[in-house]
Amino acid sequence: MDAPPDLLRHTTARLSEKQLLELYRFMLMNRLVEDRLGKLYRQGKIVGGLYSSFGQEATSVGSAYALRPGDKIGPMIRNLGSLLVKGIRPREIFCQYMARAAGPTFGRDVNLHFGDLQRDCVAPISMLGALIPVLAGMALAAKMRGEDHVALTWIGDGGTSTGDFHEGLNLAAAWKLPFILVVENNGYAYSTPTGMQMANSRIVDRAQGYGVRGDRVDGNDVIAVYHATARAVHRARRGEGPTLIEAVTFRMRGHAEHDDAGYVPLELVEYWRARDPIARLRRYLVVNGFASEQQLDAMTEPIRAELEADAEFALSSPFPDAALARGGVVAGDGDPRGAARLAQGSSGWLS
Amino acid sequence: MDAPPDLLRHTTARLSEKQLLELYRFMLMNRLVEDRLGKLYRQGKIVGGLYSSFGQEATSVGSAYALRPGDKIGPMIRNLGSLLVKGIRPREIFCQYMARAAGPTFGRDVNLHFGDLQRDCVAPISMLGALIPVLAGMALAAKMRGEDHVALTWIGDGGTSTGDFHEGLNLAAAWKLPFILVVENNGYAYSTPTGMQMANSRIVDRAQGYGVRGDRVDGNDVIAVYHATARAVHRARRGEGPTLIEAVTFRMRGHAEHDDAGYVPLELVEYWRARDPIARLRRYLVVNGFASEQQLDAMTEPIRAELEADAEFALSSPFPDAALARGGVVAGDGDPRGAARLAQGSSGWLS
Amino acid sequence: MAVVTYVEAIRQAIWEELERDPAVFLLGQDVGTYGGAFRVSAGMLERFGPERVRDTPISESAIVGCAIGAALLGMRPIVEMQFIDFIGLAFNMITNFAAKARYRWGAGVSLVIRGPSGGGVHGGPFHSQNVEAWFAHTPGLKIVQPATVRDAKGLLKSAVRDPDPVIYLEHKFLYRRLKEDLGEDEEILTPIGRAASRRAGDDLAILTYGAMVHVALEAAERLSREDGAEAEVIDLRTLSPLDDEAILGAARRTGRILLVHEDTRTGGLAGELAARVCESAFEWLDAPVLRVTAPDTPVPYSPPLEDAFLPSADKVLDAARRLAAY
Amino acid sequence: MAVVTYVEAIRQAIWEELERDPAVFLLGQDVGTYGGAFRVSAGMLERFGPERVRDTPISESAIVGCAIGAALLGMRPIVEMQFIDFIGLAFNMITNFAAKARYRWGAGVSLVIRGPSGGGVHGGPFHSQNVEAWFAHTPGLKIVQPATVRDAKGLLKSAVRDPDPVIYLEHKFLYRRLKEDLGEDEEILTPIGRAASRRAGDDLAILTYGAMVHVALEAAERLSREDGAEAEVIDLRTLSPLDDEAILGAARRTGRILLVHEDTRTGGLAGELAARVCESAFEWLDAPVLRVTAPDTPVPYSPPLEDAFLPSADKVLDAARRLAAY
Ligand SMILES: Cc1ncc(C[n+]2csc(CCOP(=O)(O)OP(=O)(O)O)c2C)c(N)n1
Ligand SMILES: Cc1ncc(C[n+]2csc(CCOP(=O)(O)OP(=O)(O)O)c2C)c(N)n1
Ligand SMILES: [Mg+2]
Numbered sequence A, B: 001m002d003a004p005p006d007l008l009r010h011t012t013a014r015l016s017e018k019q020l021l022e023l024y025r026f027m028l029m030n031r032l033v034e035d036r037l038g039k040l041y042r043q044g045k046i047v048g049g050l051y052s053s054f055g056q057e058a059t060s061v062g063s064a065y066a067l068r069p070g071d072k073i074g075p076m077i078r079n080l081g082s083l084l085v086k087g088i089r090p091r092e093i094f095c096q097y098m099a100r101a102a103g104p105t106f107g108r109d110v111n112l113h114f115g116d117l118q119r120d121c122v123a124p125i126s127m128l129g130a131l132i133p134v135l136a137g138m139a140l141a142a143k144m145r146g147e148d149h150v151a152l153t154w155i156g157d158g159g160t161s162t163g164d165f166h167e168g169l170n171l172a173a174a175w176k177l178p179f180i181l182v183v184e185n186n187g188y189a190y191s192t193p194t195g196m197q198m199a200n201s202r203i204v205d206r207a208q209g210y211g212v213r214g215d216r217v218d219g220n221d222v223i224a225v226y227h228a229t230a231r232a233v234h235r236a237r238r239g240e241g242p243t244l245i246e247a248v249t250f251r252m253r254g255h256a257e258h259d260d261a262g263y264v265p266l267e268l269v270e271y272w273r274a275r276d277p278i279a280r281l282r283r284y285l286v287v288n289g290f291a292s293e294q295q296l297d298a299m300t301e302p303i304r305a306e307l308e309a310d311a312e313f314a315l316s317s318p319f320p321d322a323a324l325a326r327g328g329v330v331a332g333d334g335d336p337r338g339a340a341r342l343a344q345g346s347s348g349w350l351s
Numbered sequence C, D: 001m002a003v004v005t006y007v008e009a010i011r012q013a014i015w016e017e018l019e020r021d022p023a024v025f026l027l028g029q030d031v032g033t034y035g036g037a038f039r040v041s042a043g044m045l046e047r048f049g050p051e052r053v054r055d056t057p058i059s060e061s062a063i064v065g066c067a068i069g070a071a072l073l074g075m076r077p078i079v080e081m082q083f084i085d086f087i088g089l090a091f092n093m094i095t096n097f098a099a100k101a102r103y104r105w106g107a108g109v110s111l112v113i114r115g116p117s118g119g120g121v122h123g124g125p126f127h128s129q130n131v132e133a134w135f136a137h138t139p140g141l142k143i144v145q146p147a148t149v150r151d152a153k154g155l156l157k158s159a160v161r162d163p164d165p166v167i168y169l170e171h172k173f174l175y176r177r178l179k180e181d182l183g184e185d186e187e188i189l190t191p192i193g194r195a196a197s198r199r200a201g202d203d204l205a206i207l208t209y210g211a212m213v214h215v216a217l218e219a220a221e222r223l224s225r226e227d228g229a230e231a232e233v234i235d236l237r238t239l240s241p242l243d244d245e246a247i248l249g250a251a252r253r254t255g256r257i258l259l260v261h262e263d264t265r266t267g268g269l270a271g272e273l274a275a276r277v278c279e280s281a282f283e284w285l286d287a288p289v290l291r292v293t294a295p296d297t298p299v300p301y302s303p304p305l306e307d308a309f310l311p312s313a314d315k316v317l318d319a320a321r322r323l324a325a326y
């Protein structure tokens, strides 16, 4: 696996064959779900914008995979892969992106803005950075209760400029919370290159100022991301405080589907295309004898079929009834969602 | 001058004798103004709280002294010394602290919350950190106009935890603005020691992350503060961007007069008392033959006399008329201050 | 005998809730060793330890954000703003994260944010503000402001137990000026969402809250003494959700409504109250709905200026007279 | 022929002001190379260069703070919020620094903050909010919201020249839906502080602003057609300071006031309007003051939910009917 020179390298993979194949499967699923979403978008079925993590699958999957049940995550818009690892099902995502009643928010919120504490997921708000203090608070709750859970969230290079990034990371550091922050440095915040957002684009250099451990990792190397996160998790569980992991990666699509990213130099895209995280793991698996090309190829079809069924389910599921617009603002005000959930019965998202 | 070991030391003083004596005079004046305010406070003449920079005079005076007219400052509550350097007169401060009509805000705002753009001073708001983006904006204005002015502000160790610290410094760095931030690390934020606010109390370690120059300096050594600031100013004027200066100092009084600071260990106070910035410069001046003890002693009385007169002026000047409560919220709404200023005539603060 | 001040009632409420429920904890600047800028948490660090009484960095947004995260997992944080004016720094966290979580994904955020509000102590533009109107406009938040020692305790205890985010505004002018015997045994819980009538009267009704309840009561007494007219004084106590029954009831009973708040006028809560009255009790109205509020300026510092700024018994009396005579 | 859209009118206003005054500059996320998320600044980087068309980091508080600092020295910054929902992150800077500077120390802050507001495009809870009420309550700020293409241009140009901070709320639903011929020669400047009557009528008056002006006009037409009653429709245009003459004049002329806004109900601007009417034009009122607003919930995303949430011509017509029949 060819990584840019100054990145942290994994030396020996302590992952089992099963785990490696699982990582591969999650990344593949991540990409195929987004492919399917893209098709739905072009068919005009998505309500609102569509965001893609194409090329960044390794950072979401590799980091989430290092967690245990009970460890909380705060996924951002490009962390679909982490949701899959945590057990969120593609049909929930399809329903959500198509504003259907069977989606996890019953059509109340957009795209990946949903959460399920049973499955350890917090719903983000759009305002970048906000998840950092919130996940730090979840780490605090675990610490106060003497549980050994950790909390992890992601932020983009652009999102590091928010006040919440700073306040949240500093607070987590001051309190030595079991908290992990993965910075996905993918070169751009919308159209703005990292170099225009900050004077020093080596984001890991911020760690020392906060007094936290910092790691810089090849974000397109899922094994490296996994190992860096696993180390951070280990430290966090032992009470050694937060880690900031800078995952260097690249956003291979526009900011959202509407954006052709004409502002990105083609060489940059080519450079990173050659470092596609799925292709790299694939090569690694084949070269090291963990799987054959055919075996890996064979993984695609069943996933596609499942996604087809899920997309069909979502496409044929209804938009929410207007009555679902009201209630559930505060407790006891007549939340209609309880009844709606029951009515959806076994075909609903909770099934 | 005995400085803690890892602090930046000035080697040769490039300051003239006249300048050294002026620095001494400003620090002395700073302390005497605050002494006089303390007396007024104990007499019940101050309206509201009284804040002191006792022991930190070198950071305010030394940094402000490195500026030229036209360079903007955003003083915080403990930067009375910088106001004196910028030409603010003690009577304005007395009037302001006693809520009198002749004060620069006509009694509208408290303590050092006043500004005068003619004399390069911006009025702070209470919210810590807010001045950082604002002064960065002043640096931006200078840059856009091709003027070679710089902008400087201060922040406490506690104030570094605000979102505005981060957003403002990062913006100034990304835009290479002629901006200087002096962090007064005085060991405490109110009752909270620095070590409880952050995991790494060496605040200068944050500079690298932002891609700005960082200097750590003995904040009780006025010459060192001056030189560090002068270097930063020089860099800023040459277009080399912001500098973060960590001035290590100590708050010798409580957070405000009401606070006996019982939470501060006595040894710490003793350690810093031995490093009093005025006494240190005094020793330096005498040992190096810039002035005799008697000469320096002789400076006190004229200042005291002036302050006595200013305090008398303030004490005998009226509280504002109720009519001054309204108007001047937006332009053209009947600001009563123009008329009031005229009525105050030559005895007013603008005289 | 248990005569306590308003600020002591706040301290007791926190103390009792910390004793009652291990999920409750307090966080804010200087709440630990120092016991809070106004000594609200004096002794708590010693009793409950540094895990549950947490000094924080100066990071209002992160403090609230962190409290939200803990609350999502079942903790019951009480956030202290050293002065409520600093709440603006957490505006996004409060209005976008905490307030909307239940509606969006069914996640209740049981969280109290409290801090000293209001003027009258010459704190100037940044230590005197009233912030209720900013938050009363945000669906998903509750807002309370006690006017009595009993409610200072009772509303705070209810706020801690409430399943949704509650902004608890304590009026610093009342901190040590109000005293009341709260007895010893009974547990004091003031229901959220219910106003209280503080004085009976048929000729007009003054709707108010916080420190202004006392100003209104003084004006009502003078109106009675000097003019023989009787004003009902209603202490709203909960500013969101408003107690419509009490508000509209007063309009129906008296036909004359005077709205009083210390907050500045335009966009203040009195507007919402006036709208509710004019919308739903119009046929009962015998006179215009009047407002006595602070003018539309920042809060000035110097005593003569702040006196001119704040609603006073004189100003309330004057408006009440005009209303009674209409 | 110069038929332009609402969003193009905004672009022209900025362009012309950049041409006119070298102190004017634009800053915000992706306003440079990309020309803004909604293409409002397309071509400006090329024409005016990177010093005056500045891509910023994602730091709303610092962007506004930096603009304040520049404004204090005589620059005339225009801040773009990528969506107006993000303005909450600069809440402290706006309400405490910018709004209070003139009152406190006589320092005018000539600053425009603008961004896409409002719903109707299925943007969900964080890309659909209306923020006027938060800021209308803060003395020292001006707030405008254009409902027409002409005002989109004229209000923005006036805002840039205003000596105080102006929040300019552009309604994204109108961006490409409204078109108007603005002619070629004349310089368009809409005065701040003045409402405009968009339809004459004696039976009742609808006070509204932004996208709701068009909803109100549709309802008024249907009311006229179906019931023969004539509603005046007043477009407030400036939300702070309010045009009392226009508001009270409408109440006096018609005696029946219907307030309509897209923003949620409690604490919304309609409250303030109702209070002013009931306070100062009570004797002219023939009927309750009614409100049609969004309900007190976050803005839901899915089309059927958002449709239920937003005020519609049906809902306005219904209220207008009740009012006319009262
Ligand atoms: C506080 C805030 N300001 C502005 C936005 C609008 N916005 C959404 S995504 C984005 C760019 C994010 O860039 P980055 O953090 O690098 O994440 P990436 O999209 O590259 O994954 C912006 C400006 C936002 N969501 N939040
Ligand atoms: C944003 C904000 N939060 C809280 C406060 C209340 N407060 C005033 S001074 C202070 C401590 C400041 O400590 P530091 O920054 O170290 O400055 P020092 O007092 O030591 O000079 C606090 C918490 C404030 N002014 N601003
Ligand atoms: Mg990015």
Ligand SMILES: [Mg+2]
Binding pocket: B156, B157, B158, B184, B185, B186, B187, B188, B189, B190
């Ligand atoms: Mg300090």
